[in-house]
Amino acid sequence: MSDNNFKSLEDTLDKYIPPEELREVKRILYGRAEDNPITFSLEATSLAKEVGVDLRGYTFTARKEDLRRPRIVRVGAIQNTVDIPTTAPIHVQRDALHEKVSNILRVAASAGVNIICFQEAWTMPFAFCTREKFPWCEFAEDAEHGPTTKLMKELAKQYNMVIVSPILERDSNHNDTIWNTAVVISNNGNYIGKHRKNHIPRVGDFNESTYYFEGDTGHPVFETQFGKIAINICYGRHHPQNWMMFGLNGAEIVFNPSATIGALSEPLWGIEARNAAIANGYFTVAINRVGTEVFPNEFTSANGQPAHKDFGPFYGSSYIAAPDGSRTPALSRDKDGLLVAELDLNLCRQVKDFWGFQMTQRLPLYAESLAKVTKPDYKPQVIREN
């Protein structure tokens, strides 16, 4: 079976595992026997059909508490293809993506979404694989006042929705430097702040260090009306310390807007964001692109293979994981999708109380060890037989 004929892990499980065993398989593999799907209004499902987006939703519950009311929030994740050829003028490509994602936002609004995040560098094709500067650098724009943020501020206000908008940023106050940045806009339509990607890949076709440097914004958590959120951009999901710092700063939901391909990372995908949710006591939202993007000039992947104009399909499979280790099924591997999860944020503290991972974390021990490891004269602590 070729990669393209393989629909998804969930489809295969549903197709071949008898129902009574499937419950147990799902309990072990997905952390819960039932998917707990959300039934959306007719308006939301019809709009999703009209816009051409696969709308799916799932609920995560928490214990009822005596002293705290439930803190129910609907979170959304959008995965989408880039449909306009990469040879079209930059403004045509960007406008088309603005229009497409704005339409999906209408669906999110009618599905009751409170906080939404898009895929990494959503306003452009993922051109960094080419390692060519032009015309791709033209996609970079000001995080606070650029055309994308301007549009998203209007829509955030209109839909009373917090929007996390990962873009290619141009910082004209600092010598026109470029950054891989996620902009956070409040449900009142105000710019709250931004986070710049902390870890830049130098692997296979993801040689992004040609374009931008490691981020300088630390690990900010944005306190929104619907909860405390943070963003760990793509390759940062391979770094447990990155996830940990967002948790230490109090995040309740961490988004992981990504662009990644099957040959490279698909076996890691279902593990990393889910493990981060467990280890750090927050919800995680892993978002990947779909589709194949073809570039005008051939490039190589530095792997001995012939030069080519695309680097294979992004595999989508966006999913949401909870601090108790349970997760939603994934969106498809090849279709535009809007994944919605209804969360009770009280689950974060409940899981921390139960498992005690934060209490047993022993940060001073690691702070001390790491301080030693980073010294030039450090010797690894290895004990050998004499």
Ligand SMILES: NC(=O)NCCC(=O)O
């Ligand atoms: N965009 C990006 O950081 N991709 C890196 C590939 C991966 O981490 O799977």
